[in-house]
Amino acid sequence: DAKTTQPPSMDCAEGRAANLPCNHSTISGNEYVYWYRQIHSQGPQYIIHGLKNNETNEMASLIITEDRKSSTLILPHATLRDTAVYYCIVPRQAGTALIFGKGTTLSVSS
Amino acid sequence: EPEVTQTPSHQVTQMGQEVILRCVPISNHLYFYWYRQILGQKVEFLVSFYNNEISEKSEIFDDQFSVERPDGSNFTLKIRSTKLEDSAMYFCASSDSDRIRAEAFFGQGTRLTVV
Numbered sequence: 001d002a003k004t005t006q007p008p009s010m011d012c013a014e015g016r017a018a019n020l021p022c023n024h025s026t027i028s029g030n031e032y033v034y035w036y037r038q039i040h041s042q043g044p045q046y047i048i049h050g051l052k053n054n055e056t057n058e059m060a061s062l063i064i065t066e067d068r069k070s071s072t073l074i075l076p077h078a079t080l081r082d083t084a085v086y087y088c089i090v091p092r093q094a095g096t097a098l099i100f101g102k103g104t105t106l107s108v109s110s
Numbered sequence: 111e112p113e114v115t116q117t118p119s120h121q122v123t124q125m126g127q128e129v130i131l132r133c134v135p136i137s138n139h140l141y142f143y144w145y146r147q148i149l150g151q152k153v154e155f156l157v158s159f160y161n162n163e164i165s166e167k168s169e170i171f172d173d174q175f176s177v178e179r180p181d182g183s184n185f186t187l188k189i190r191s192t193k194l195e196d197s198a199m200y201f202c203a204s205s206d207s208d209r210i211r212a213e214a215f216f217g218q219g220t221r222l223t224v225v
Contacts, residue, residue, distance in 0.1 A: 034213070043114075043201045043216030044153060097143055097166055098214060100153040 004088045006104045012082075014110045018075040022088030025069040032091065033064060034098070035073045037084040044087070044100070047073065078108045112136045114217035116202050122223045123192055131187045131220045133202030142185045143203040143214060144177065146170070153201065159185065192224045 005023040012018040024033060034049040048055055048062045050071070055062045061074040075082055087103040115134040123129050135142050144156040157167040159177055176188045185204075189196055199221050203214040 038153065041147070041199060041219070043203070043218050046213055046215065049213065097155045097158045099155055100145075102152055 004090055004101060006086070006088055006101070008102065009105045009107070012075075012078045012106060012108050014080060014108055015077055018078040018082065018106055018108070020073040020075075020086050020088075020104050020106065021070065022073070023070045024088070024090050027068050027090050029068075031093075033062065033068075033071050034089045034091065035060070035062065036087045036089065036098070036100075038087070038103075039081075039084040047086075075106075078106075080108050080110065082106065083108045112215075114202055114204055114215050116200075116217035116220050118220060119218070120221045120223070122225060125194060125224055126191050129189050129192055129222065131189075131200050131202075131222070133185045133187075133204075133217055134183055135185055135202070135204030136206070136215055137183070139204035139206045139215075141165075141205045141207075141214075142177075142179070143205075144187045145201045145203065145216075146198040147201065147219075148195075148198045156187070189222075192222075194224050197222060197224045 003026055032049050032051050035047040036044045037047055038044045048057055048060050050062045050064050062071060064071045085103040085105050087100050089098050114136060117132045142159040145153050146156055147153045155168050157171045157177055158165045174190050178186050199219040201216050201219045203216045205214040
């Protein structure tokens with residue numbers, strides 16, 4: 001997988017937007033950026049993915065820079081239940097397994 | 111919403127014993143995976159499975175491990191002779207596409223404790 005770099009931890013106040021950055025400077029033109037999260041030893045949960053354009057779904061928004069070397073996952077109104085480890089993954093090609101790094105531990109507090 | 115189901119949720123076994131972890135993937139999915147997570151560590155890829163054969167495996171997936179899809183619904187991971195270091199959460203996942211294969215759905219895991 002293309003190497004990704006994420007901060008080890010972040011804090012966010014409940015109700016505020018959580019902006020989680022990811023650096024993937026070695027990404028190639030046809031590689032997608034995926035975000036997953038893991039809430040306290042539960043199975044990882046898919047959040048969102050994108051290629052070039054910004055994406056939004058019911059869980060989050062994904063902002064990808066024009067040069068595609070970095071992206072930001074945005075949880076617009078974080079809740080206590082969003083406390084989790086967030087993983088930014090760039091699979092090296094279609095048909096290969098997801099490889100998880102250490103991710104960013106997001107702590108949402110009231 | 112369809113989900114990946116894993117059984118049992120917790121299994122305790124003695125060192126040297128064989129264990130089989132079971133998973134029922136989402137019914138129309140074609141790609142299947144096993145991952146493990148040792149307590150306090152990151153999620154590690156073990157193996158992927160497609161069209162009744164292993165398509166990719168990691169260095170962790172040695173001869174002690176095997177996978178099988180014995181029927182149209184189950185996907186199993188067998189550990190032949192368990193070691194203490196096999197104690198971990200084991201997650202099964204499935205996806206329906208190769209093109210966007212990374213959109214995988216994970217089960218809630220089986221906690222394996224080897225004593």
